[in-house]
Amino acid sequence: MRNPVDNLRQDAAALYQGYSAAELDRQYNARATVPDATIYLRAYAEQSAAMRAVLPCRCGVAYGEHEDEQLDIFPAPKPDSPVLVYIHGGYWRALSKDDSSFMAATFTAAGATVVAVNYSLAPGVTLDRIVEQNRRALAWVHRHIAQYNGDAARIYLCGSSAGGHLVGMLLAPGWQKAHGLPEYAAAGACPISGLMDLAPIPATHINEWAKLDAAAARRLSPIHHLPEQGGPLLAVVGATETAEFRRQSRSYADAWRAKGLQADYLEIASTNHFDVVLELAKADSLLTRALLRMMGMGG
Secondary structure, three states: OOOHHHHHHHHHHHHOOOOOHHHHHHHOOHHHHOOOOHHHHHHHHHHHHHHHHHOOOEEEEEOOOOOOOEEEEEOOOOOOEEEEEEEOOOOOOOOOHHHOOOOHHHHHHOOOEEEEEOOOOOOOOOHHHHHHHHHHHHHHHHHHHHHHOEEEEEEEEEEEOHHHHHHHHHHOOOOOHHHOOOOOOOOEEEEEOOOOOOOOHHHOOOHHHHOOOHHHHHHOOHHHOOOOOOOOEEEEEEOOOOHHHHHHHHHHHHHHHHOOOOEEEEEEOOOOOOOOHHHHHOOOOHHHHHHHHHOOOOO
């Protein structure tokens, strides 16, 4: 007799995109898509440390009471500048703000304030808790970013993988008023390789730490919580990522457009799940130029 976990995996896989349980698990195993993911994780950390060493930075700014609730802020050169808020990935269980500011020189040189968000990690906390932390982080940025030359009316969200999911949950409606925010607190967003529909997650190895049931997966899926207004949206994915990661981003952009919202889908050639986000550190990359255009900074 199969155990309940096996039953859940098989049943969910049969209902989701026609994949077998083994293939669905492969589709969401990002590390298996590259020979050595640690190369890219090391690049995040080293390039981010270099930014903190050479740029003006207020590091470890608290947005809440828990020690994990901190921001690294790189002020723009001039007041009233656009703000890029970056949320790291790591499948909700890895990385931190210390790995999340590799793009700071590129975007501050273009005239933006850059904010790297830290949050607690699963399985030590639930995904609901992680979403709530990021919402409080955005509320803090909205209230205080003028002190760092940022314009609260021009906050742009960006995040990779799990960070892309969290961007989607910040764009979802219904929570802003309780945090003292306007209904549309972000001027635009760029989720990269985002997990926008969590329905398949309970059928994969990721649920060992995500610990989602079907109800939680739906509650925490950005694709089921689209705003009535918003945008522009730029959903980005690496061209060599799995079919499911590409479909997640494409479907999210399609859902925005179906509501009459502005959204684009962009595959970055010759990039994978891990190095696509490093394109943000290159001033002349297709991704950087597209995001700068969204932010009204040329590109």
